[in-house]
Amino acid sequence: MKIVQRYLILSLLAVFSVAANAQIKNHIGLWGEVGEWSLLPQASQYPNSLGVAGGLGLMYDLQYKKHLIFDIGVGVNYGMTSFNRSSSAADTLFNQVDLQGESFNYVYQINDRRDQYRNMMIQVPVMIGGQWGRFYGLVGVKAGLSLLTKSFSKANITTFGDYAFFDDFKSMPEYQFFDNVPFEKSFDAKFRFNLDVSAEIGLRLGFLTDLRGFDVPKSKVQYRLGLFADYGLLDIHTADNRTALTLPSGYNTGETAPVYGTRTMLDNITMNDVMTTSGFASAVHNLLVGVKFTVLFELPEPRQCVICRDQSLFRSAPVKRGTKINKD
Numbered sequence: 001m002k003i004v005q006r007y008l009i010l011s012l013l014a015v016f017s018v019a020a021n022a023q024i025k026n027h028i029g030l031w032g033e034v035g036e037w038s039l040l041p042q043a044s045q046y047p048n049s050l051g052v053a054g055g056l057g058l059m060y061d062l063q064y065k066k067h068l069i070f071d072i073g074v075g076v077n078y079g080m081t082s083f084n085r086s087s088s089a090a091d092t093l094f095n096q097v098d099l100q101g102e103s104f105n106y107v108y109q110i111n112d113r114r115d116q117y118r119n120m121m122i123q124v125p126v127m128i129g130g131q132w133g134r135f136y137g138l139v140g141v142k143a144g145l146s147l148l149t150k151s152f153s154k155a156n157i158t159t160f161g162d163y164a165f166f167d168d169f170k171s172m173p174e175y176q177f178f179d180n181v182p183f184e185k186s187f188d189a190k191f192r193f194n195l196d197v198s199a200e201i202g203l204r205l206g207f208l209t210d211l212r213g214f215d216v217p218k219s220k221v222q223y224r225l226g227l228f229a230d231y232g233l234l235d236i237h238t239a240d241n242r243t244a245l246t247l248p249s250g251y252n253t254g255e256t257a258p259v260y261g262t263r264t265m266l267d268n269i270t271m272n273d274v275m276t277t278s279g280f281a282s283a284v285h286n287l288l289v290g291v292k293f294t295v296l297f298e299l300p301e302p303r304q305c306v307i308c309r310d311q312s313l314f315r316s317a318p319v320k321r322g323t324k325i326n327k328d
């Protein structure tokens with residue numbers, strides 16, 4: 001009777017163990033993605049930026065029963081995106097005095113400005129979703145921390161003298177009025193902590209089957225190809241009150257006047273990172289839309305049969321046989 005109870009208990013444990021393990025499949029995966037990256041300034045005179053970004057990552061994938069998916073991972077993304085402003089902007093040094101003692105305003109006109117941002121970010125996605133046949137879908141969040149951010153600003157700068165009683169003085173290098181001079185500057189920039197809400201939909205590729213049985217071919221590798229979109233919930237830019245240009249203290253006159261053909265009034269200026277300029281935007285949000293490819297490798301399952309460790313349990317109990325009694 002005790003042997004029967006032992007077999008029954010161990011059999012039930014085996015059934016429950018197999019059932020539990022059959023419900024869950026564990027995978028380690030790699031992903032690669034590429035897409036269009038934009039920064040979206042809110043309440044700004046600038047249009048959205050345009051660019052490209054891509055990333056690589058490592059993930060853990062849990063699949064429960066046939067449909068439920070849970071993914072968590074870590075990856076690195078790198079991207080470039082640019083703000084382009086075709087309209088002109090201007091900064092002015094007011095109440096200057098020229099070489100002849102005339103009062104005027106020295107105007108810096110900024111044309112065809114382009115500000116590019118390059119950012120490397122470590123990202124931690126947490127996603128949940130489902131799969132139905134060839135189709136799958138995921139939603140979740142992605143936390144991002146910028147590791148390295150640079151900005152590159154380019155523009156053509158024209159300078160001229162704005163006089164009260166004369167026409168503007170233009171294209172006169174001897175007075176340091178220059179026409180459409182290329183100018184560029186690079187900076188170390190900073191993006192704040194980012195939290196994206198993310199959605200992904202796509203197809204499962206390769207061999208798939210819902211059939212069961214020891215003789216049914218199975219693949220330990222799965223592939224996904226999908227479209228995704230990440231939208232930033234937080235303001236990632238660091239606001240400041242800088243002017244578009246940091247200007248020199250004043251116009252050179254008298255003994256400090258420049259030699260003909262020099263560019264002192266341009267050499268002493270700095271073009272500031274556009275997202276740090278006064279009134280650029282009330283907030284800047286992240287947007288990445290693209291294509292993602294994932295490959296998943298199924299991890300070995302734990303032992304499905306707890307009673308297989310001791311095959312002796314299945315053996316029949318030894319039967320004691322009587323000994324022959326020799327009679328005298």
